[in-house]
Structures are given as C-alpha cells and as structure tokens.
Amino acid sequence: MNYLESDRFIETNITKNLEELKKLISHPSVSGNKVGLAGCAEFVKDLLLERGFSINIFEQNDAPIIVAERKGKSNKTLLFYNHYDVQPPDPLELWQTPPFEAVLLDGKLFGRGANDNKGNITNRLLAIDAILDQMGDLPCNIKFLIEGEEETSSVQFESFVEGHTDLLDSNACIWEFGGVDHEDNPVQYLGLRGICYVQLEVVTANRDVHSGLGGSIFPNAAWRLIWALNTLKDKNEKIRIDGFYDDVIPPSDRDKELMAALPETADDFKERFGITSFVKGLTNGPELRIAEVFEPTCTICGLTSGYQGHGSKTSMPAKASAKIDFRLVPNQKPVKIFELIKSHLVYHGFEDIKIIYMGGESPARTDPDDDFIQLILSNAESVYGKPMRIVPMTGGSGPNAVIQDTLNIPIATIGIGYPGGAAHAPNENIRLDLYEKTAKFLVRIMDQFI
Amino acid sequence: MNYLESDRFIETNITKNLEELKKLISHPSVSGNKVGLAGCAEFVKDLLLERGFSINIFEQNDAPIIVAERKGKSNKTLLFYNHYDVQPPDPLELWQTPPFEAVLLDGKLFGRGANDNKGNITNRLLAIDAILDQMGDLPCNIKFLIEGEEETSSVQFESFVEGHTDLLDSNACIWEFGGVDHEDNPVQYLGLRGICYVQLEVVTANRDVHSGLGGSIFPNAAWRLIWALNTLKDKNEKIRIDGFYDDVIPPSDRDKELMAALPETADDFKERFGITSFVKGLTNGPELRIAEVFEPTCTICGLTSGYQGHGSKTSMPAKASAKIDFRLVPNQKPVKIFELIKSHLVYHGFEDIKIIYMGGESPARTDPDDDFIQLILSNAESVYGKPMRIVPMTGGSGPNAVIQDTLNIPIATIGIGYPGGAAHAPNENIRLDLYEKTAKFLVRIMDQFI
Numbered sequence: 001m002n003y004l005e006s007d008r009f010i011e012t013n014i015t016k017n018l019e020e021l022k023k024l025i026s027h028p029s030v031s032g033n034k035v036g037l038a039g040c041a042e043f044v045k046d047l048l049l050e051r052g053f054s055i056n057i058f059e060q061n062d063a064p065i066i067v068a069e070r071k072g073k074s075n076k077t078l079l080f081y082n083h084y085d086v087q088p089p090d091p092l093e094l095w096q097t098p099p100f101e102a103v104l105l106d107g108k109l110f111g112r113g114a115n116d117n118k119g120n121i122t123n124r125l126l127a128i129d130a131i132l133d134q135m136g137d138l139p140c141n142i143k144f145l146i147e148g149e150e151e152t153s154s155v156q157f158e159s160f161v162e163g164h165t166d167l168l169d170s171n172a173c174i175w176e177f178g179g180v181d182h183e184d185n186p187v188q189y190l191g192l193r194g195i196c197y198v199q200l201e202v203v204t205a206n207r208d209v210h211s212g213l214g215g216s217i218f219p220n221a222a223w224r225l226i227w228a229l230n231t232l233k234d235k236n237e238k239i240r241i242d243g244f245y246d247d248v249i250p251p252s253d254r255d256k257e258l259m260a261a262l263p264e265t266a267d268d269f270k271e272r273f274g275i276t277s278f279v280k281g282l283t284n285g286p287e288l289r290i291a292e293v294f295e296p297t298c299t300i301c302g303l304t305s306g307y308q309g310h311g312s313k314t315s316m317p318a319k320a321s322a323k324i325d326f327r328l329v330p331n332q333k334p335v336k337i338f339e340l341i342k343s344h345l346v347y348h349g350f351e352d353i354k355i356i357y358m359g360g361e362s363p364a365r366t367d368p369d370d371d372f373i374q375l376i377l378s379n380a381e382s383v384y385g386k387p388m389r390i391v392p393m394t395g396g397s398g399p400n401a402v403i404q405d406t407l408n409i410p411i412a413t414i415g416i417g418y419p420g421g422a423a424h425a426p427n428e429n430i431r432l433d434l435y436e437k438t439a440k441f442l443v444r445i446m447d448q449f450i
Numbered sequence: 451m452n453y454l455e456s457d458r459f460i461e462t463n464i465t466k467n468l469e470e471l472k473k474l475i476s477h478p479s480v481s482g483n484k485v486g487l488a489g490c491a492e493f494v495k496d497l498l499l500e501r502g503f504s505i506n507i508f509e510q511n512d513a514p515i516i517v518a519e520r521k522g523k524s525n526k527t528l529l530f531y532n533h534y535d536v537q538p539p540d541p542l543e544l545w546q547t548p549p550f551e552a553v554l555l556d557g558k559l560f561g562r563g564a565n566d567n568k569g570n571i572t573n574r575l576l577a578i579d580a581i582l583d584q585m586g587d588l589p590c591n592i593k594f595l596i597e598g599e600e601e602t603s604s605v606q607f608e609s610f611v612e613g614h615t616d617l618l619d620s621n622a623c624i625w626e627f628g629g630v631d632h633e634d635n636p637v638q639y640l641g642l643r644g645i646c647y648v649q650l651e652v653v654t655a656n657r658d659v660h661s662g663l664g665g666s667i668f669p670n671a672a673w674r675l676i677w678a679l680n681t682l683k684d685k686n687e688k689i690r691i692d693g694f695y696d697d698v699i700p701p702s703d704r705d706k707e708l709m710a711a712l713p714e715t716a717d718d719f720k721e722r723f724g725i726t727s728f729v730k731g732l733t734n735g736p737e738l739r740i741a742e743v744f745e746p747t748c749t750i751c752g753l754t755s756g757y758q759g760h761g762s763k764t765s766m767p768a769k770a771s772a773k774i775d776f777r778l779v780p781n782q783k784p785v786k787i788f789e790l791i792k793s794h795l796v797y798h799g800f801e802d803i804k805i806i807y808m809g810g811e812s813p814a815r816t817d818p819d820d821d822f823i824q825l826i827l828s829n830a831e832s833v834y835g836k837p838m839r840i841v842p843m844t845g846g847s848g849p850n851a852v853i854q855d856t857l858n859i860p861i862a863t864i865g866i867g868y869p870g871g872a873a874h875a876p877n878e879n880i881r882l883d884l885y886e887k888t889a890k891f892l893v894r895i896m897d898q899f900i
Contacts, residue, residue, distance in 0.1 A: 031761070032759060032760055032761030032762060032763060033759065033760045033761060034761075087763055087764075087765070088757065088759055088763055090757060090759065090763075091658070094657065151762075151763075151764070152761050152762050153762065193662065195764070197762045197764070199762075204725065205723040205724050205725050206723060206724030207544065207723065207724075207872075207875055207876065208541075208874070208875055208876075209723055209875070210845075210846065210873050210874040210875070211747070211749040211751060211775050211777065211874075212643065212777060212844070212845040212846030212847055213742070213845050213846070214723070215747035215749040215775070215777050215845065216729075216741050216742050216743070216745045216746075216747050216777070216845065217719075217728045217729060217730070217732055217738060217741055217742050218719075218723065218725055218728065218729065219725065219727070219728075219729055220749060220750060222750035222751075222752075222753050222772075223683065223749075223750055225753075226676055226679045226680055226750065226753075227680065227684075227685045229676045230676055230677065230680040233673065234677075235677045235799075269667075269668070273655040273656060273657065273659055273664070273668065273768075274655050274656030274657075275654065275655050275668055275669065277669070278667045278668065278669075279666075279667060279668065279669055280667070282667055288667060291666050291667055292663070292666050292667050293666070295666045296666075297661070297665035297666050299661040299664075299665040299670060299764075299766050300670060300672035300673055300676065300755065300756065300766075300767070301661060301672075301756050301757055301762070301763055301764060301765055301766060301767065302672075302755060302756035302757040302758045302763065302767065303672050303675075303676075303753050303754065303755040303756060303758075303767075303770065304753065304754060304755075304758040305750065305752060305753040305754075306750065306751050306752035306753060306773070307538065307540060307751055307752040307773060308752045308753075308754040308773075309482060309483065309538055309540065310482055310483045311481070311482030311483060311484075311602050311808070312482060312601075312602050312603065312647045312649075312751070312773060312775070312808045312809065313482060313537055313538055313540075313601075313751055313752065313773070313874070314537075314601070314645070314647070314749075314751060314775050314847075314874060315537070315751055315874045315875065316749050316750075316751060317750070317751065317752065317753075318723075320753065322672075323756070323757060323758075323762060323763070325661050325665070325762070325764050327661065327662060327665050327666070349685075358761070358762045359762065394662070395660075395662040395663050395665065395666065396660065396662030396663070397662060397764075422657075423660050424658070424660040424661075424763070424764065424765045425657050425658055425659070425660065425765065426657065426658075
C-alpha cells in the first residue's frame with residue numbers, strides 16, 4: 001500500500017467521519033441505566049454494513065452484542081474489541097457542552113463517549129475506509145466484537161465469548177483503547193487490572209426517624225455503613241480483608257525496568273487533577289507509577305444516605321449504601337475477592353450489611369515479545385515521530401482476560417486517547433490530531449498483518 | 451367560663467379552623483432552603499390580625515419573626531412560642547398524599563407541618579376563638595412569638611430574644627409542641643435536649659477521576675470522610691471526642707423516678723419503625739427511656755459522595771460531605787462542643803476535613819413543682835379523662851433555653867401531637883380528636899391563668 005495516499009485520504013475524509021461519530025455520541029447509551037442501548041447498537045450495525053461487513057447481533061440483557069466480519073486477502077484474522085456503551089454523564093453541572101451533543105472546539109471534539117469508546121469505533125472505520133479506497137479489499141480478515149456493557153463490568157461477556165469461540169476465532173486482537181502519554185509518546189499498554197464491583201446496602205428501620213427520638217437508642221443506617229466501610233481499608237490505604245493480598249503476583253524485575261523507562265507523571269497528575277499529594281507516602285518516580293497499576297485497590301465510588309440537600313435536616317436515615325470497586329492485579333480473581341468481602345463483613349459483625357455483586361473481571365497481560373506487538377512497535381515512529389513506549393500493566397479494567405483465556409491470542413492497545421481526555425468525567429474529549437494519527441497507524445498495521 | 455359551651459364551640463368550629471390550617475400548610479415554608487418563608491409569615495400575621503392581635507414583624511435573614519399581643523383582663527401574660535417553618539418533605543416518593551396539599555383521611559389530616567408546627571398555631575387560635583366567642587375578651591394577656599427557622603436550629607433566635615426582652619416579657623410560656631403518648635395519656639414535657647448541627651466537607655481533587663487511574667495513588671474524598679467519621683463514634687455508640695462528656699449532668703434520682711413511672715415504649719418503637727433491636731444492649735424498661743433522652747448523641751443525618759444512581763460507575767469522587775447532629779444534655783453547650791469536634795479532627799490528622807457550624811441550641815429544663823405546671827396538671831384529666839404524665843426531659847431540641855435564660859419563666863408543653871404523627875418524616879399527620887381536646891385544654895389554662 002501507498003501510505004502517503006492513505007494518509008491523505010484520512011486527512012481529507014476526517015470531517016465526514018466525525019459526523020458519524022457525532023451521531024454515535026448523540027445516542028445516550030449509558031449501560032448503568034440500560035437506556036438506549038439497542039438503538040445505539042443498531043446505529044453501529046449500520047456503520048459496519050456500509051463498509052461491507054456481515055453482521056451478527058446477539059440480543060441479550062437489553063445490551064446487544066455485535067459481531068461483524070469482512071474477509072480479506074490473507075488467511076490471518078485481526079479482531080477489534082470495542083464497546084458502544086458509556087459512563088453516566090454525572091455530575092452534569094460540570095459539563096461545558098451538552099454531553100450527548102458532540103461539539104468541536106479548538107481542535108477537540110467534546111462529548112460523552114468521544115474518547116471512551118465511540119471515537120475508537122469510528123476511527124477504526126476511518127482506517128478501513130482508507131484501505132478500501134486504495135485497495136478495494138482488506139489485506140487480512142477483520143472482525144469486530146462490540147459490546148454494550150463494558151462500563152458495567154461486561155456482565156454477560158464471558159459466557160458470550162466462551163459460547164462463540166468459532167465465530168470469534170482470530171490471530172490477534174486490538175483492544176478498545178490506547179493512545180499517547182502526557183508527552184505525546186505513543187504507548188503500548190500490555191495489561192489490564194481486573195475488577196470486582198460491589199454495592200453495600202443497609203436498612204435499619206422502615207422509615208427515617210426524627211433524630212431527637214431515635215438518636216440515642218435506634219440503630220442508624222449511615223453509622224452502620226461507616227463502621228463497616230472503615231473495616232475494609234485503613235487510613236494508610238491497607239486493605240484489611242483477610243486473604244485479600246494472598247494471590248497477588250508482584251511486578252517482575254522486567255516489569256520494574258519497563259516502568260522505570262516511562263516518563264514522570266507526578267507533576268502532570270497534580271496539575272491536571274488539582275491534587276496536592278499522593279497516598280501511601282508516594283511522591284514521584286517509578287514507585288508512584290508501579291503503585292498506580294501493580295497494586296490492587298478498594299475505591300469508594302459513591303456514598304448515599306439520608307438528607308443531602310441544602311441546610312440541615314434533623315432526621316436519622318433508615319437506609320444507606322455505598323458503591324465500591326476493587327481493582328485486581330494478577331492473579332486475583334473477582335469471585336474469590338467477593339467471597340472474601342462477604343466473609344469479612346460477617347466476621348466483623350456486619351451481618352446487617354447486604355452485599356451485591358455488580359460485576360467482575362479478571363486481570364490479564366500480553367507478552368511484550370509477541371510478534372504482533374513487535375509489528376505494532378515497528379510502525380509507531382513513522383506515524384508519531386517518536387518510538388512507542390511499552391507499559392506492561394495499566395490501571396483500568398476490561399474483559400481482556402476473557403479473550404486471552406478463551407481465544408489464546410495476543411492483545412494490543414491502539415486508540416485515540418490522551419491524558420486530558422477526561423474518560424468517565426465531565427468534558428470528555430478527543431484531540432483531532434491524534435484521531436488522524438491513530439487511523440494512519442491502523443492502516444499500516446492491518447496492511448502488514450498478513 | 452362555661453367549659454361545656456366552649457367545648458361545644460370548638461366541636462362546631464373545628465372544620466372552619468382546619469380550612470385555615472390547610473391554607474397554612476399550602477405554604478411550603480421549608481427553612482432549610484429559605485423558600486416561601488415571608489409569604490407564610492404574612493399568612494400567619496393575617497390569622498392573628500383577625501383575632502384582634504397587634505403585630506410586630508421583624509424582617510431578618512429571609513425568615514421574619516412575628517411577635518403578636520392581645521391584652522386581657524388580668525395582669526398576667528402567657529407567651530406562646532411556635533414556628534411556621536417546616537422540615538423538607540424528602541423523601542417525596544414515600545408520601546401517600548402531596549406534602550403541601552393537606553388531605554383529610556380517616557379522622558387524620560396529612561401534610562408537611564400539620565403536626566410540626568402549623569397545626570399547633572391554628573389550634574391555639576381555635577382555643578382563643580372559643581374564649582372570645584363566650585367572653586368577648588381574653589382572661590389574661592396573650593403573646594405569640596412565632597419564628598421561621600426552628601427547623602434549622604433557630605440561628606437568629608437567641609440574639610432576637612435577648613434584644614427584645616421588654617416586648618416578650620411574660621409570666622409563663624407554652625412551648626410549640628406537646629400531646630399524648632402511645633397509650634393516649636396526656637404528657638407534660640419539661641425539658642429539651644440541646645443540639646449542635648455540623649456539616650463535614652472534604653475535597654480531594656478538582657474533578658472526579660477514573661478509578662482505574664487514581665484508585666491506587668490519589669486521595670479519595672469518600673474514604674477521607676469515612677475515616678474521619680469513624681473517629682467520632684465507635685461501634686458501641688461511644689462518642690470518642692475528647693471532653694465531649696465532661697459537662698454532662700446525669701439524671702437525678704427524681705428524674706429516674708419520673709422516667710420509671712412512664713409507660714413501656716420498646717414494643718411500640720419496634721412496631722412503628724420496623725426496628726429489630728436497640729443500640730447499647732438496651733432492650734426495654736426505664737433504662738431504654740432514660741437513654742433515649744438523658745444521653746447525648748452523634749447522629750449522621752446525611753451522607754453524600756460520588757455516583758449514587760442505578761448500577762455502577764467506576765469513578766473516584768473528588769468531594770464528599772456529611773450532615774451530623776449532636777443532641778446535647780444539661781449542661782453541654784453547642785459552641786463548646788463545636789470547638790471540641792474541630793480540635794478532634796485536627797488531632798486525628800483530618801485537617802483536610804472542613805467543618806461548618808449549621809446551628810446550635812443549649813439544653814434546658816423546667817421544675818415540675820412550678821405553679822404554672824401544677825395549673826396545667828390539674829386540668830388535664832377533665833379533658834383527656836386521664837391524668838397527665840410528667841416527662842422530665844425529651845429527646846428533641848428547640849430554643850427553650852433562650853426563653854428560660856432570658857425571660858426567666860417556666861415553660862410548659864401543650865400540643866396536638868401523638869406518636870404516629872411522623873414529624874420530620876413522610877406522611878406527617880394529626881388526629882382530629884386530639885386536635886379538639888388540645889383546644890379545649892388550652893381554653894381552661896388561659897381562663898385560669900389570672
């Protein structure tokens with residue numbers, strides 16, 4: 001292929017392609033509340049049909065799974081994993097543009113899902129358009145596996161993949177995300193932490209009670225929750241659940257070496273998020289970066305109880321709940337962690353705290369010496385003008401363990417992300433310069449994957 | 451006075467009087483959000499003007515204070531303290547009727563403020579109407595002091611009373627509430643706990659952060675709040691703030707004797723509020739009743755942080771806050787308690803937790819042997835058919851200490867309340883039979899207060 005020509009195609013056709021992305025963002029496909037997922041999936045299907053893909057849609061759990069395939073010249077098959085669902089847009093008041101009406105501003109496109117993960121779907125299609133324009137055909141077989149529950153822990157994904165191994169059979173996989181670091185170096189992320197997401201709920205009475213009446217003698221749902229949560233993790237960030245760290249494999253020397261080669265992040269984090277210090281006495285250097293991704297977490301994502309409006313209300317709450325995510329590192333398993341939390345609560349006398357499993361994924365990693373990863377690394381500099389950095393593990397999660405364990409293939413990460421992209425936060429956005437580069441990069445990889 | 455005639459007046463005119471109460475309830479005067487207070491005060495003023503009272507309205511802080519007076523035959527002055535503001539109606543979904551549209555159902559009137567405290571205002575007016583109808587004049591001077599910030603700790607009340615002692619000068623005071631216990635015995639409440647209401651707030655970043663990114667290394671606002679709250683009170687309900695219990699005067703032998711004479715409450719509490727057990731190992735008997743009112747509290751009234759919607763969101767919150775009320779017993783003082791909490795947080799390493807004083811009131815009590823109290827006790831049986839029980843202390847709070855310390859007068863509690871009245875809760879209501887009895891009772895007290 002002539003990459004100069006395909007690069008020019010991408011530069012010329014990006015505007016038209018972004019119109020497709022804007023329409024995709026206009027579907028408010030928040031998997032957390034299961035609204036609009038089918039309509040969004042239908043739109044994604046149409047985008048793939050226009051590129052000559054054959055489509056299978058699996059309707060289940062109100063979040064259809066899309067599997068698409070188009071044959072190419074070689075016998076090798078490249079699988080793209082993506083998702084069309086998004087995080088809730090809350091807190092809405094912090095958005096400077098409407099979350100579901102994408103707005104182009106100063107070389108960036110703002111909107112919920114622009115970065116995570118709708119922009120990556122349309123970006124892959126832009127690369128495919130560039131190849132088809134020049135070759136009229138694909139160099140290799142391309143498959144898409146696009147789900148609608150990634151943001152809610154891909155609850156049905158594992159059983160789906162296990163039940164459709166022939167349909168999904170491939171030689172390598174490109175994961176949903178990827179991009180550059182805060183110095184615009186392209187980065188290859190080779191691992192994802194796992195996750196175990198739980199909700200704790202407690203009900204102490206059939207209604208809220210005047211605090212002057214019950215304050216001294218009734219159990220208080222908010223206090224029960226506070227005391228239970230306090231037993232999970234101490235002020236020094238040590239998770240106190242018995243057995244929690246038992247299966248943890250610490251980073252290898254090679255991991256530490258790869259992490260040490262990565263750029264400093266401390267100042268950038270402080271500036272971007274307005275934080276004054278890190279936890280666990282961390283300040284900067286490889287220690288900070290290693291802790292960021294190689295340690296498991298217990299993060300409270302939400303707390304709610306009683307009166308939360310303006311001013312004061314003297315009423316003791318009958319209900320309280322918390323949402324907590326545990327990020328897991330190799331070889332922790334979400335179901336085992338869930339059982340440990342359950343036992344922990346009972347052991348500490350919190351039989352009254354109900355625990356709900358909201359979803360889980362295992363951690364997984366790919367070998368940096370795999371041929372597919374080397375192919376990717378060898379093409380990065382021609383597009384980005386800088387060599388690609390290797391990150392052996394990242395902090396996020398996704399169902400990559402399912403693909404790796406079931407299809408037994410390497411997984412690479414290529415995407416349009418950058419550190420200011422505000423994934424999961426207000427004012428989520430993408431940079432158009434990176435959008436172009438990613439499509440150009442993908443053209444080269446598909447062309448050489450033969 | 452002929453009480454048979456005044457009783458009949460009350461029975462005949464209750465319907466007309468309740469129409470006034472319904473209109474009063476239709477003013478959604480929630481002091482927590484400072485909406486509609488002036489309009490509500492205006493309506494109360496009109497009700498008093500119609501009874502020939504002269505009115506002073508003091509406009510301050512968007513919650514006008516009303517002082518009304520009508521002279522009577524004797525030189526003695528009886529002061530009614532009431533408030534026209536109400537608690538927020540949340541949680542709205544639990545109301546069976548609209549909170550601000552009073553509905554009459556099965557001998558009860560439902561609506562926010564029906565019980566606390568608007569119904570008591572119109573009930574006093576019904577008693578005055580009955581006296582004026584028969585005598586054309588009042589037996590003693592009657593004053594009303596009606597504020598609009600009682601539900602938000604009467605922030606400006608103390609300075610107001612201290613600045614208007616001549617205007618408020620009286621020989622005795624009838625407090626805003628009162629009523630019967632769960633066996634329909636009329637009850638005289640002779641003390642109120644104090645209160646210190648605070649809000650704790652913590653901000654750890656300038657925005658919420660993807661939990662896969664910050665979970666291991668960024669401070670989490672929700673966790674900071676949990677750990678700080680956990681230091682305030684332990685699982686055994688012991689408040690752990692240094693010096694918190696120092697000024698507590700325990701109940702006297704006479705207090706214990708009066709408390710022992712009161713009926714059992716345990717089963718009623720369990721049934722009404724759907725609770726299965728009490729805290730501190732309490733089960734029933736005088737111990738439960740004494741703990742209910744003679745012990746100070748630390749009650750979480752509200753908790754909020756991060757995502758609280760349906761499903762899961764993997765984002766660590768930048769902000770968290772809690773609303774807490776401390777009920778105080780003699781001789782604890784709210785300002786001192788606030789200072790102790792502040793020092794406690796700093797001592798435990800929570801300089802990052804901001805503490806806001808939302809209001810406070812001192813505890814206060816009246817002597818059961820006071821002449822005014824004896825006058826009240828001597829009239830109860832003729833109306834209620836049962837002798838009045840004496841409760842030396844109650845769990846709620848109010849600015850009675852301000853009246854007692856400034857005007858140096860006894861304070862009695864007479865009102866339309868009953869244990870099912872759901873004050874501060876959804877479906878707040880009053881019983882019409884008790885509404886009638888209270889007005890009849892008030893006629894007798896005013897007639898003999900000469």
